[in-house]
Amino acid sequence: MANTDQSFARTTEAAAPLPRMAYVLTGCIAVIGSNSLGLGPIAPEVARSFGSTVPVVMTAAAAFGLGTAASALFLARHIDRIGARRMLQLALALLAVALILSALSPMVSVLIASQLIAGVASGVALPAIYSSAAAVAPPGRESRTIGVVLTGWTLSMVAGVSLSAVLADVLHWRAVFGAIAALAFAAVAMLSIGKYREVLATQSAPLPLEALRIAGAKPLLIACGAFMAAFYGMYGYLGDYLNNGLGQPVSANGLAAMVYGVGFGAAALLDNLVDRVGAKRVMPVAFVAACAVYVSMALLGKSFGALLVAVFVWGLANHFGLNVLIMRLTALDPSRRGTIMGLNSAVTYLAGFAGTAAFGPLHTSLGFAMSALVAAVLMLIAAIAAAWRHTEAVALELGGERSISTQ
Template sequence: MSNSDQSAILTAASRAPIPAAAYLLTGCIAVIGSNSLVLGPIAPAVAASFAASVPAVMTAAAAFGLGTSASASNSNAPRRMLQGALLLLALALVGSALAPTVAALVAAQLVAGIAAGVAMPAIYASSAAIAPPGRESGTIGVVLTGWTLSMVAGVSLSAVLADLIHWRAVFAAVAVLAATAVAGLSVSSLRDTRKSGPAPSPLGALAVPGILPLLIACGAFMTAFYGVYGYLGDHLHEGLGEPVSANGLAAIAYGLGFGAAALLDGVIDCLGARRVMPFAYLLVAAVYVAIASASGTFGLLMATIAVWGLANHFGLNVLVMRLTALDAARRGTIMGLNSAVTYFAVTVGTAGFGPLYTALGFANCALVAALLMLVAASAAAWRSARQ
């Protein structure tokens, strides 16, 4: 085949449309993301309602992460598993909205985490499976914009709902979105890709060459994010004296930055995820240092949070690309492990950063996150040097 023929094939692949099913998966990510991200901004209102501390309320976020990491799995029928998981999530969100105590909220979020642990591997594996050749980064990038939707629409509106109505209305609204996603899946063209034999265990994917450094990078990356994000809302409210609804502005800033980065996803396809990944994580580390420096000024902090969203988009995109490319036959299993590590990091981040936030303040939490990103960058570089 001549070079011109190869160039023509690559050009045609780069113009292939993103499958419609990718946008449905985007909505599923948005629903799960709304629940996993919503508690931080409304935590001050929840704490006041229960006469509890913000770190005590954030225990519910830690329980969500624990449930997700414990239940992350692979399935031979991802569409059916995704439907069932989102239905369970909707019921758990109703339980969260009706929770009479902090302990009941923690229990409901634990169930929500179990549902998310089943759903996330199916979403990521499906997004990679339906991507046209040459459009892997673009397809995964579209699905990842579900996190933008959850930040810009879900989290920002939740802060307003908490101020105008009640924090319980937030969980009720997300429950409705989860039920809507279940209905959308029931009429969608997304189909299960069945394989013979039982679905392999996620732990079996640990034998895939190169996966351990990527999981270390994932754990450090996600622990840093949730450790800082979990206490951003309280810092804005208590540290800077802003109303709870102002937390919605932070979500919008982050979401817009995260979404804008999707326009640059082609750079990853051109340069390669392995080459981009260490530099993406070094960029995130620099952003955390900037967040620490800007933590005392609301306007400057908002601008820095927008850059945080942009940098994190690249970090998440290259991570998903590299994990799904390790072994196509065990893609779902690998993403099950990724979900387990990611949401174990939710638990470590929210629970571990709580005492740091109480004792040292928000700026120092951001500096600790920067150190974690150096660990992530080192792990990413170690893998790319050996692949």
């Protein structure tokens, strides 16, 4: 009889609808992603408007990344005391102001400064979103909930990047930042309506690197660093390879980004499998799958069609990898999710900077295939770190998962 009751409970949990707040958080991710990914397509128009060059304009993107990493490292730790929802509202409001300043920028230097502020806001917003996703997830549907939230990156990549180019052509590049600012204000309003229970820390916010002492955090952050360095290193130079290596038009870059985004989003349909199998089992498999994708890119990269297929599978594998990474990190200590996810975001953007910087000379001197093989090695490192077992870490992680399921 007890087994029947447990089976019924699991079935009921699996059938429970996702909370509306999960979709609000998806929109919040889409807003941040639209800004972080939207400057690239409109950079030539922005450069012409200012009488500058594309590399100078893209300095604003670098400033955004720097601001995000620094903010995630030093400010996100306060999420645990103040609350993820409140911090997310404040961060999105600041992001909206920074976007308005971007739209009104009279010169490139002001645009760079405003995107630095946008990065500071995003560095707090992203950990708050991931912490909130874990908090609102119904028991037994953590992966599905986080997976839905992560599709915000797909929305920003498929819709946000495409619409930004259209707005820049039809209206003006300034309209792009204005539109995203309006969406940010709308997200703040939606967050004011919805509420959810959070586990707040009772102690003062720890110093950033103190979170490394949490059992299980170090190997997962190492996996995150290797994972993100491989992704940004390959994604950053994929367009150049398509144009100069395969002789494809510039439009092929947009097509590749869209194919990746569709693959990333399509994987959300399978997130229930993660809840059934378990994040710890799926994570190394997802990273090994991404490793295999990079190897296939190295072997089949001379064919544009084969490369697009690999990019689609790349999106699938990376969705699962990111999903289970967030699941495992947020399960380590529910009362310190903000601090942990702040470290995760800091590692993500620092690894993105390092990957882009390191893969540039590699791509130029040794070519696309060798870059793909180096990315494959990084994914093997990520898989090993993900599979690393430590008695204390496993016990604490399981305890975190049980606390989530009892909320």
